[in-house]
Amino acid sequence: MIWLDTIVQGLLLGGLYALFAAGLSLVFGIMRLVNLAHGDLIVFAAFLILVVVQMTGLNPFLGALIAAPLLFAFGWLVQRVVLNRVLGKDILPPLLVTFGLSIALQNGMLEVFSADSQRLRAGPLESASVDLGPVTVGIMPLLTFASAVMVIFALNQIFYRTALGRAFRATSDDPVTASLMGINPASVFAIATGLAMVTVTIAALFLGMRSNFDPSIGPARLIFAFEAVIIGGLGSLWGTLLGGAIIGVAQTVGAQINPEWQILAGHLAFLAVLLVRPRGLFPRAVD
Amino acid sequence: MQRPPRGSSPGAAGRQSIMTEVLRLENVSKSFGALRVTDTVSFSVPKGQALGIIGPNGAGKSTLFNLITGNILPDRGSIHLSGQDVTRLPAMRRVRMGVGRSFQIPQPFEGLTVYENLLTAAAFGQARREADVQTECAEILAETELLRRANDLAGSLSLLDRKRLELARAMASGPELLLLDEIAGGLTEGECQALVETIRALHARGITIIWIEHVLHALNSVVERLLVLDFGKVIGVGAPAEIMASKEVREIYLGLEV
Numbered sequence: 410m411i412w413l414d415t416i417v418q419g420l421l422l423g424g425l426y427a428l429f430a431a432g433l434s435l436v437f438g439i440m441r442l443v444n445l446a447h448g449d450l451i452v453f454a455a456f457l458i459l460v461v462v463q464m465t466g467l468n469p470f471l472g473a474l475i476a477a478p479l480l481f482a483f484g485w486l487v488q489r490v491v492l493n494r495v496l497g498k499d500i501l502p503p504l505l506v507t508f509g510l511s512i513a514l515q516n517g518m519l520e521v522f523s524a525d526s527q528r529l530r531a532g533p534l535e536s537a538s539v540d541l542g543p544v545t546v547g548i549m550p551l552l553t554f555a556s557a558v559m560v561i562f563a564l565n566q567i568f569y570r571t572a573l574g575r576a577f578r579a580t581s582d583d584p585v586t587a588s589l590m591g592i593n594p595a596s597v598f599a600i601a602t603g604l605a606m607v608t609v610t611i612a613a614l615f616l617g618m619r620s621n622f623d624p625s626i627g628p629a630r631l632i633f634a635f636e637a638v639i640i641g642g643l644g645s646l647w648g649t650l651l652g653g654a655i656i657g658v659a660q661t662v663g664a665q666i667n668p669e670w671q672i673l674a675g676h677l678a679f680l681a682v683l684l685v686r687p688r689g690l691f692p693r694a695v696d
Numbered sequence: 697m698q699r700p701p702r703g704s705s706p707g708a709a710g711r712q713s714i715m716t717e718v719l720r721l722e723n724v725s726k727s728f729g730a731l732r733v734t735d736t737v738s739f740s741v742p743k744g745q746a747l748g749i750i751g752p753n754g755a756g757k758s759t760l761f762n763l764i765t766g767n768i769l770p771d772r773g774s775i776h777l778s779g780q781d782v783t784r785l786p787a788m789r790r791v792r793m794g795v796g797r798s799f800q801i802p803q804p805f806e807g808l809t810v811y812e813n814l815l816t817a818a819a820f821g822q823a824r825r826e827a828d829v830q831t832e833c834a835e836i837l838a839e840t841e842l843l844r845r846a847n848d849l850a851g852s853l854s855l856l857d858r859k860r861l862e863l864a865r866a867m868a869s870g871p872e873l874l875l876l877d878e879i880a881g882g883l884t885e886g887e888c889q890a891l892v893e894t895i896r897a898l899h900a901r902g903i904t905i906i907w908i909e910h911v912l913h914a915l916n917s918v919v920e921r922l923l924v925l926d927f928g929k930v931i932g933v934g935a936p937a938e939i940m941a942s943k944e945v946r947e948i949y950l951g952l953e954v
Contacts, residue, residue, distance in 0.1 A: 572826045575808060575816040582805040589765055590869055591791040591820035693807070 414544045415665045416658055421546060423637075423657025424554030425619065427650040428612035429630050430637035431560050432605035438644035439581045439601045440496060442503050446511035448631030450606065453514055454480055454613035455622050456522050459529060469529040473614040477607050484606030488599040496598070511627065518624035529617035553615045560608050561650045567604070568646070577601060581644075636679040642689030651690060655682065716743045717779065718794075718873050718904040724763060724773035726928075733759045734770070735928035741873070746905040748915045748936065751925035752948065757908045758800060760925065761875050764906075765797050766790045777873070791821045796871025800878040800908075802858035806851030810842055810861055813850050814868040821869025833868055840864040840894055856887045863894065873904045880911040888914055916940070924948070 433447045444450075454476060462472040491510070495502040537548040568574040576597050580587045584594040616622060616630070633656060640655055641648025656675040663674020682690070720740035726733055733756040741747050751757055762768045764775065766787035774783045777793050785793075805813050814836060818829035837843045840860045845853060850861060859879055866874055876895070880888045892914050899905055899918060909915040915936075916922075922939040924932040926948050932939055939945055 572816070572819050575812050576820060578807050579805040579813075579816050582807050583803055585767065586799070586803045586805070588787045589767070589791060589797055590817040590865070591788055591823065592816070593788050 411665070412662075415661045417544050417546060418550065419658030419661035420654050421550035421554045421657070422661060423650075423654030424550070424557035425612075425615055425653070426633045426637045426656050427557040427653030428553065428560060428608065428615060429634035430641075430649045430653055431557070431564060431646070432608040432612070433631075433634045434638045434641070434644065434646055434649040435564060435608065436602060436605045437638065438646075439577050440598050441500070441581075442492065442496060443500075443507070443635075444605075445504060445507040445631065446514055446627075447507075447609070447634055448629065449511045449514040449518075449627030450609050451613050451616060451630050452622055452624060452627045453518060454606070454610045455529070455617040456518060456527070456624075458610070458613060458617060459527055462529065469531055469614055469618055472529075473610050476613075477610040480606040480610050481603040484609075485599045485603040488602035489595065492602065493595050493598055511631075515624050515627060522624060524623055524625070526621040526623045527617070528621050529614070531618045535618065549615075549619055553619065556611055556615065557650060557653065560611055561646050564604075564608070564646050573600065633675070636675070639689055640679060640682045642691035642693065644693050645689070645691040648689060648691035717741070718743050718745075718777065719764065719906070720776040721764075722774045722776075724770045724775060726759060726763060726768065726770050733928050734763060736773070737925075737928070737930050738773075739923060739930060739933060741904055741906060743872075743904055744902050745921060746899050746907065746919040748919035748922045749906060749908045749925060750910070750912070750915070750922060755925040756928040757925055758877060759928075761797065761877055761906075761908065764790075764873075764875060765795055791869055792823055794870065794872030795875065796821070796866035796869045796873070797875040798859075798862035798866045798877055798879050800881070802855075802862045804850035804853070804858060804861050804865070806849065808850055809847050810850055810853070810857075810864075811837065811846040813861060813865050817865045818868040818870065829868070836864050836867050839897070840867075841890070855882055859883065859891065860894075863891070867898065871903060873906065874898065876905065876907040876909070878908055878910060880909055880914045892917060912940075 429448070429451060433444060436442050436444055457476045457480065458469060458472045461467070461475050462469055465472070465475070467475070487510070491506060492503060495506050531549070534548055538545050539548060539551065568577060576587070576592050579590065580592060580594045580597045587594055636656055637652035638649050640652030641650070655678055659678030660671045660675040664671035717740050722738050724734055724737045737760065749757055749760065759768070763770055766782070766785060770783065774781055776782065777790065777795065780793070782790055782793065805816065808816065811833065814833040815826055815829065818824065818833050819826045822829065837846055840863055842857065842860050842864055845857055853861060863876070863879060880891060883891065888911060895905070895907070896918050905918070907915060907919060919936060922934065922936045923930060924939060924945050931948065932942060932945055
């Protein structure tokens with residue numbers, strides 16, 4: 410029974426990692442851009458929600474609702490003004506620029522918000538739980554996982570059911586030909602990054618409600634997100650969810666054996682998958 | 697031999713002839729390093745005409761298309777679409793002005809289905825809502841014999857179907873001016889014939905066509921005018937029969953083409 414509980418907790422934890430990873434997966438899938446500042450953007454979004462909550466007294470969920478459009482605009486602007494200029498055949502310039510962005514964000518946040526640990530207070534919801542027969546699960550982990558599924562589902566719908574999604578996929582296939590069909594790749598990329606920032610807002614909301622955060626924790630979130638994306642197969646959104654779940658389960662199982670092994674077990678699972686399926690579990694058919 | 701092409705009605709006023717001109721290039725030049733791939737090229741295409749472009753490999757034919765679509769910008773000269781100067785206009789804007797293009801090496805969006813390829817080209821190329829272009833896309837699929845492959849990923853198509861998709865997608869973008877780049881190359885005689893019929897039908901509908909092709913009999917069965925390019929220069933424009941009979945053209949062109 411304890412193992413079943415461990416695995417369920419792991420799955421639900423995986424929802425959080427999938428939320429971390431969704432934006433990264435989206436951006437990589439569309440413009441082959443690995444955003445090294447992704448983790449710091451999550452932390453930045455968490456601070457923004459915190460500021461909104463403190464200013465308005467709203468609960469974190471409503472705070473995130475206000476922060477989301479602001480972060481969409483922020484992502485759109487960063488893509489338009491900075492990242493579009495460095496995207497090209499060479500993959501190094503965008504890596505360096507996002508690395509720089511990561512450092513700038515971390516230090517900027519340190520300056521503005523100090524190194525103090527913060528938390529988004531969700532009241533009684535934080536400790537509420539529900540009895541599901543053999544296991545008891547927290548409402549918060551359950552909400553996190555449900556949100557991850559909804560985010561991935563929504564992104565998939567956008568990707569495969571809308572004109573915008575077709576423009577995403579067409580541009581991802583071939584930006585030059587896309588421009589000959591009347592698509593503006595620069596604008597498509599900007600919308601994609603804006604959308605990624607909306608998923609980042611949701612990730613930040615749950616990160617902030619479930620644990621403490623401070624300006625320095627971004628890079629570690631990036632690693633989890635990155636591993637989830639790689640395990641799932643680059644560019645596959647459902648794969649990303651599965652990747653998150655695998656890391657989550659590995660971590661809780663590892664922690665069950667020895668509490669010190671939690672993080673290590675996640676990384677080992679990542680390496681094990683890479684060893685067997687170097688291109689991830691659901692690699693793209695066409696690349 | 698080169699003569700300034702004119703609108704069909706001889707009595708038309710100057711303004712009238714500009715209005716009926718879909719495309720006009722004036723002294724367009726482009727160099728890549730020391731290599732001049734397009735050398736003071738001037739010609740114009742009246743509305744509804746089918747113009748063939750021939751020339752040996754490396755004559756600068758595809759570069760000419762890239763200049764017209766706006767993928768590359770000329771060093772000198774000007775390009776006009778329907779009387780409007782588009783020399784510095786980006787590719788995306790020119791599509792919306794009615795420039796459709798097929799590529800020599802088919803470049804479908806491989807991750808999209810055949811139908812989605814058309815839908816995307818139609819919605820973005822004509823700046824219309826997807827719901828409004830669905831019927832049109834289905835018609836084009838039928839016309840280009842792609843209906844049975846509509847829901848297959850474009851990456852899975854055979855060469856003939858890829859060529860058809862090139863044509864279909866260019867049509868879906870709602871072109872007034874259709875640029876076809878060696879669309880008959882690599883096809884069997886029967887396949888080629890089927891494609892020519894489709895192109896002829898488009899032409900009959902009044903779409904202006906510029907067609908680069910090595911398969912001369914296919915080309916000559918559609919176009920009313922031929923333009924010969926060699927080392928980036930226009931060395932002849934005229935009726936196909938006249939051009940094919942010219943000694944200069946035969947030497948340059950047939951000397952290199954078997």
